[in-house]
Amino acid sequence: MRIGIVTFHFSNNFGAALQAYALRRWLTEAGYCADLINYSPSHVEHGGDIRFSVSRRAILSNLKVIYLKQAHLRTQLFGNRRQRHLFERFRRENLGISGQKYTKLSELELIGDNYDLLICGSDQIWSPSVQYGLDPAYFLKFGKVPRRISYAASFGSADYETLTTCDIRKLLDGLDEISIREDSGVDLVRMISGVKGTKVVDPTALLPSYxxxxxxxxxxxxxxxxxxxxxxxxxxxxxxxxxxxxxxxxxxxxxxxxxxxxxxxxxxxxxxxxxxxxxxxxxxxxxxxxxxxxxxxxxxxxxxxxxxxxxxxxxxxxxxxxxxxxxxxxxxxxxxxxxxxxxxxxxxxxDWESAFEKLSRQIGHSERFLIRQIELAATPKSIA
Structure with missing residues (x-):
C-alpha cells in the first residue's frame, strides 16, 4: 500500500507545515508508505504568471500576482534567514520530501500511477485564488489511481457563489470520498454536489504528542x-x-x-x-x-x-x-x-477534561474514516 498526499507542505507557515507533517506521520506510524508529493505551484505563494489582457478579471489577477511576487522578493531579501533555515530543515528532516519538485498538473501525470491511494490533504487547498481560481491538482485530477479522497480539506472563506463560478462541482465529482474540516465546508459540499461529506479533525489533532x-x-x-x-x-x-x-x-x-x-x-x-x-x-x-x-x-x-x-x-x-x-x-x-x-x-x-472527551470522540471518528478509505483502496473494485 503506497499513499500519496498533495497539500501545502512547502509554505513557510507554521500550521501548513505541521498539518502536512501530522497526516504523513499518522499514516507511517499506522504502517503505510506515505509520501508528500512535492507539488509546489508558483501561483500559491509566488503569484504565478502575468495575464496579457485588459479585462477586469485579468487586471485584478495581475495586481495579485505583482503583490505576491514583491512580497516574496521582500521576504527573500529582508526576511529572517535563520527562520527560513529552520523551515527548510523542518521540511528536510520531518516531511520526508525527496526527488523532483513538480510545478504543473501535467507533471504529476508521470507519478500518479505509482500510488494505491491519493489524499488531498488539509489546509485551505480548496480556497480559490484571485489569479488562478481552483487548482485541479488539489482535487487529484491526475494519474490512474484506485482511490482518491480528501482529508480535512478547507474552503477558507470562499462562499457558494464563488465556488460555483469556479465550476467546483466537476472537480469534486472526481473524488471517491470527501471529508472536510469545518461545518461550513460540509454545508458547501452538500449544496454544490449533493454529497454528504464527512467532517473530520485537522490532521494535527490525530497525533497524541508533539x-x-x-x-x-x-x-x-x-x-x-x-x-x-x-x-x-x-x-x-x-x-x-x-x-x-x-x-x-x-x-x-x-x-x-x-x-x-x-x-x-x-x-x-x-x-x-x-x-x-x-x-x-x-x-x-x-x-x-x-x-x-x-x-x-x-x-x-x-x-x-x-x-x-x-x-x-x-x-x-x-x-x-x-x-x-x-x-x-x-x-x-x-x-x-x-x-x-x-x-x-x-x-x-x-474544563480540559470535558473538551478532550469531546475531541477524543472526533479523533476516533476521523481515524476510522481514514482506515476505511485505506481498506477500500486495498480492495479490488470487483470485490468491493
Missing part, C-alpha cells in the same frame, strides 16, 4: 509568557494581548510570521515549526486569531482567547467557530474587544 518536536527546538529560552500569534491581521489580537498581558502580568512574546505586514506585537521571535510549538508549550496564556494557533493551544492545554477576524475576511472565523463549538469552548472566541467580558473569561477555568 513532545519530540518541542524537545528538538532550537534556543527557546522563553517561559511563562503570553504567546501572541496573529495571522492575516493584527486587528483585535493586539488589543486583547495587551489587555491580558496587563491583567496577568505576562510578557508578550510574538512569533514573526514570514507573511505578516504589521508592526511587532510585544517581543518578536523568529521560530521554525519546532520552535513555534515550544513557544506555545512554554507559555502561560495564548491569544491568537489562527486556526492552528487555537488548535495547538487546545492540544497543549494552554489557557487561550481567540480574536475573531474582522472585515472582509470574517468568513475565516468559521474554522475557529467549528473547532471551538465541537469541544464546548465557543465562548473563548472573542468578537469585540470588550474588556469587561474579557476579564470575566480570564476568571473562568477551561
Amino acid at each position: 513532545q519530540h518536536l518541542i524537545d528538538s527546538a532550537e534556543s527557546v529560552d522563553d517561559e511563562g509568557h503570553l504567546f501572541c500569534y496573529a495571522l492575516r491581521t493584527d486587528a483585535g489580537v493586539r488589543e486583547i494581548s495587551q489587555f491580558v498581558s496587563s491583567k496577568l502580568g505576562l510578557e508578550v512574546v510574538a512569533p514573526r510570521n514570514p507573511h505578516s505586514r504589521w508592526r511587532a506585537i510585544g517581543s518578536t521571535r523568529h521560530p521554525g515549526p519546532n520552535e513555534w510549538l515550544a513557544l506555545i508549550a512554554r507559555s502561560s496564556f495564548v491569544v491568537t486569531n489562527s486556526f492552528h494557533g487555537t488548535l495547538f493551544s487546545l492540544l497543549l492545554k494552554k489557557p487561550f482567547l481567540v480574536a475573531a477576524i474582522p472585515g472582509k475576511k470574517v468568513g475565516l472565523n468559521d474554522r475557529m467557530e467549528s473547532l471551538l463549538k465541537s469541544v464546548g469552548l465557543h465562548e473563548r472566541l472573542v468578537y469585540d474587544v470588550n474588556k469587561g467580558a474579557i476579564s470575566g473569561l480570564l476568571e473562568i477555568p477551561i
Whole structure:
C-alpha cells in the first residue's frame, strides 16, 4: 500500500507545515508508505504568471500576482534567514520530501500511477485564488489511481457563489470520498454536489504528542509568557494581548510570521515549526486569531482567547467557530474587544477534561474514516 498526499507542505507557515507533517506521520506510524508529493505551484505563494489582457478579471489577477511576487522578493531579501533555515530543515528532516519538485498538473501525470491511494490533504487547498481560481491538482485530477479522497480539506472563506463560478462541482465529482474540516465546508459540499461529506479533525489533532518536536527546538529560552500569534491581521489580537498581558502580568512574546505586514506585537521571535510549538508549550496564556494557533493551544492545554477576524475576511472565523463549538469552548472566541467580558473569561477555568472527551470522540471518528478509505483502496473494485 503506497499513499500519496498533495497539500501545502512547502509554505513557510507554521500550521501548513505541521498539518502536512501530522497526516504523513499518522499514516507511517499506522504502517503505510506515505509520501508528500512535492507539488509546489508558483501561483500559491509566488503569484504565478502575468495575464496579457485588459479585462477586469485579468487586471485584478495581475495586481495579485505583482503583490505576491514583491512580497516574496521582500521576504527573500529582508526576511529572517535563520527562520527560513529552520523551515527548510523542518521540511528536510520531518516531511520526508525527496526527488523532483513538480510545478504543473501535467507533471504529476508521470507519478500518479505509482500510488494505491491519493489524499488531498488539509489546509485551505480548496480556497480559490484571485489569479488562478481552483487548482485541479488539489482535487487529484491526475494519474490512474484506485482511490482518491480528501482529508480535512478547507474552503477558507470562499462562499457558494464563488465556488460555483469556479465550476467546483466537476472537480469534486472526481473524488471517491470527501471529508472536510469545518461545518461550513460540509454545508458547501452538500449544496454544490449533493454529497454528504464527512467532517473530520485537522490532521494535527490525530497525533497524541508533539513532545519530540518541542524537545528538538532550537534556543527557546522563553517561559511563562503570553504567546501572541496573529495571522492575516493584527486587528483585535493586539488589543486583547495587551489587555491580558496587563491583567496577568505576562510578557508578550510574538512569533514573526514570514507573511505578516504589521508592526511587532510585544517581543518578536523568529521560530521554525519546532520552535513555534515550544513557544506555545512554554507559555502561560495564548491569544491568537489562527486556526492552528487555537488548535495547538487546545492540544497543549494552554489557557487561550481567540480574536475573531474582522472585515472582509470574517468568513475565516468559521474554522475557529467549528473547532471551538465541537469541544464546548465557543465562548473563548472573542468578537469585540470588550474588556469587561474579557476579564470575566480570564476568571473562568477551561474544563480540559470535558473538551478532550469531546475531541477524543472526533479523533476516533476521523481515524476510522481514514482506515476505511485505506481498506477500500486495498480492495479490488470487483470485490468491493
